[in-house]
Amino acid sequence: MGRIRILPDHVANQIAAGEVVDRPASVVKELLENSLDAGATRIRVEVEAGGRKLIRITDDGHGMNRDDALLAFERHGTSKLRTADDLLSIATLGFRGEALPSIASVARVLLETATVEDPAGTRLEIAGGKILRVEDAAVPVGTSICIQDLFFNTPARRKFLRAESTELSHVTALVTHYALVHPEKHFELFSATHTLLMAPPVARPAERIYQIFGAETLGQLLPVAAESALERAGLPEPPPWKRNPDEPKRDPGFLRISGFYSKPELQKLNRNSIYIFINKRLIRDRLLLHAISEAYRNIIPPTSFPVVLLFLEMPPEEVDVNVHPAKTEVRFRQQNLIHDFVRDSLRAALVKSRPTAGFLAALDNTVLASPTLMPPPISHLPGQPDDALAQPSELDSEGIYPADSAFQLVPPAPSPGMGNLPFLPHESPGRFDPQQQNWQAAAAALFSPMAEALIPAQGEDNVTQSQTQMSDTSQLTTSVEVHREQSNLNSLSTLRPLGQLRDSFILAVNDEGLWIIDQHVAHERVLFEKILASRDVESVQRQRLLMPLLVDLQPWQMAVFANIADELDRNGFEAEPFGPRTLAVKAAPVGLEGRELERMLTEVIEQAGGEAEVTGRQEDMSTLRRRIAASIACHSAIKVNTPLESQKMDWLLKELSKTEHPTSCPHGRPIALRYSWKEIQRAFQRI
Structure with a gap:
């Protein structure tokens, strides 16, 4: 047989x-x-x-x-x-x-x-x-x-x-994601005893974000939109002698990107807060995750991740979704084009927006970034034991995102017949009593004022409620967006320095409020962009050393140096091997000398070697170039505990205002914090 x-x-x-x-x-x-x-x-x-x-x-x-x-x-x-x-x-x-x-x-x-x-x-x-x-x-x-x-x-x-709470978290996250990408549709999600999501149709994605996550989350996000014709990137119309005259002229198709991205001040510990949709399909793609990380390179720390909600549209023939049974992985026909388009679109939006970091936001992000203070999953319902909260992994086998991320559900506006308040928001200090019958009073106690405005009055009919809610949502999201657009760093050039705080931070004022600027990272950002600009036109200034600086390296470090020697030379270094384990540096960029020069060179070599060990491949030239520029800028910049004259502070603020991205230093640390005029008035109970 x-x-x-x-x-x-x-x-x-x-x-x-x-x-x-x-x-x-x-x-x-x-x-x-x-x-x-x-x-x-x-x-x-x-x-x-x-x-x-x-x-x-x-x-x-x-x-x-x-x-x-x-x-x-x-x-x-x-x-x-x-x-x-x-x-x-x-x-x-x-x-x-x-x-x-x-x-x-x-x-x-x-x-x-x-x-x-x-x-x-x-x-x-x-x-x-x-x-x-x-x-x-x-x-x-x-x-x-x-x-x-x-x-x-x-x-x-x-x-x-897994535990029921964990499985419910995954279901809730999934339904929420599809509600985000389809704002024109009505979504409802119910558990046995709770309403987890009630999302009537709205006109804009921003209104859906406000509707589901609340004003606080929407206020931390900025919009992005871009478009690119595919024929510019490898799909040109065939020449006339190759085209069939009976066939219509081919539509080249377009790549379109829209969505929202977080300000640099909002940083997460993993990629769980990055949501990607291709033609309204929820996916998890390493190529696009890498493109988003590259867009934030030198803007946030390399160990932190942003919050991104990204919608990509492209012709269906440009993406193969038939590569995984669960259809969460895709393959692009033009991978390099898609990667660069996403990276450049996000980076251009970041450069254009120049968002401001506030004092309160900076303190809040300390909590958000703390692994011990992460909010519980939304499935932590009243009456459940704490040990039932099995935390989902960063990405399960299917690519479904867990719910314990930056986007946290706020209670939806109840409609007639929904009964009690569905569940407790994460930020609330106490627990909701499921026996409480007056959900209107409970909402007033638990909701923020802006979210409370979405609760309809009892007795309204369904049509009136839906229209009222959509109108209120639209007005409130517009208010949040206007405030968000006004809060940027375009006014840095108007700052007037008052002095220094402990010879490390510059205190300055303008009509928007009181500013504190970290002098080291501010100068670091200025030098970083100048070094990149000089490198692009091959005009990096270098200074020759009176005596060559000898730097001892390990054998593997010598091998890494051989791979990056050309790029170091283009950035102002003149170095060559001096024996099997020694490097002789004869010239260096202006501003680097002595111990700082040796530390900078060793740092770049170790980082390049570490990247190759983790990824299994050499860094691309653009990444290596920015890494070298960031290291040179860091070691050449004004140090903390350095007294500055008024003219020097004024020069530094003016130079900072000219940079493309004055929000953070090349290593991701914030440069300037603003205590706005409204926050000052509120603190003194003037408003």
Whole structure:
């Protein structure tokens, strides 16, 4: 008897389920994407026991007839592909036809669906991949699918699920992300006893961010938008002699980027607060994560990460989403183009905005960056023991983001019939009493004033509430955005120095308030940009040493020096090996000498070697160039505990105002903190 055999269908489906479904959030993702592909404008998600016991998703999409409902649970049954060529241009979120049969093989499924054309809807019941019942039903147009007892027939898989609170965190984060990318749609998320998300449609993404996360989070983010024609980057129109005259002129297509990014003062300890969408698909891509990190290079510390919400649009044929069963990884046709476009767009927005860091924001970010003071997941509901809060990893196997990140849900505006206040916001000092019936009073005690303005008065009808809420949201987000645009560093040139604080910080004033400037990092930023500009035109000033400076290095450091020697030479160094483990430095950039020169050279070599060891490849020239410039600037800049005359302080402030990015030094430390005039008045109870 032969050894090769064909697996039964139910076994093959369970294997596929292991690739597509590994936790309740995976089920929610697949079903939610199906609802969006079906043109739904209103989506309701309900979960119990973190999704183990029940997941129900109801939408008002176009629905299915009886035949389609049955075919949808056959392997590779799909309405979104016809030929293999369709794989080259996928414009839908789902397309494989694996999700429904995989889910049905490990759960009990009840599907109710109806279309406008058919006189009756369809009710379909499946358990463990076997159809139990099919019948006509009077159901509204759209689809409702109920998943019960997930992994009931695969107990080994069920044991790998995390605590209910953790699974609920992943589900909530997923629904929140899709609500962000579809502000024009209505999203609802309910647990067994709480309303976790209520997001009516709004006109702009900024309003959705305010609606879900509140004014404080929106105030810490800045908008970005850019566009680039693809034909400029490798997809030109073919020459006339190669083009078929009968074919229409090809649309070159565009790359578009929009979204929000955080001010440099807001820094996180991991990448959990970076959200990326490609053509409204939630993804986790190393290429784009690297591009975002490069955009913030020399603006925030290398061990910190920003908060970014990024939406990319491009022709479907430019991105291959068929590289992972969960569809969270993609491959770009023009990787270098996409990487540079994202990096340059974000960096240009950062340079243009020049955001100001305030005293209170700087103190708040000390808390945000502390690993011991991270807020609990939103699933920490009243009555749950603390040990139930199993923290999700930075990125689970499916690429679903956890909820314990910079974006924290604030309570939505309740609507009639919602009952008590849904849950307690993270920032609240106490716990919400679930027995309290007056949610209006509870909201007044827990919500910020701006969030409280979103609560409708009792007795209003649904239409009036929705219109009022959208109007209030629009006005409040506009107010936040106007304030955000006015808060930048464009007024540095008007500063008047008052003196120094302990010979290390410059005190200055202008019409906006009181400023404290770190003299060392301010001079460091000035020198950094001057060094880069001089390097670009090959005009770096160098000074020859009276006697060569001998620097002892390890053998591996000598090898690294050989790789970066040309770039060091272009930055003003003249050095050559002087024996097997010694380097002789004969010239150096102006401002470096003695011990500082030796420390700077050793630092650059060690950093370049460490980068190669971690990534397994050499640094690109642009990164190496900026690293060398940052190190030269740091070791040449004015030191702390250095008295400065008034003219010197005034010169430094004027030079700082001319830099492209005076927010932070090349190593990410803040340069200037502003105590605004309004904050001063408020502190003295003048307003």
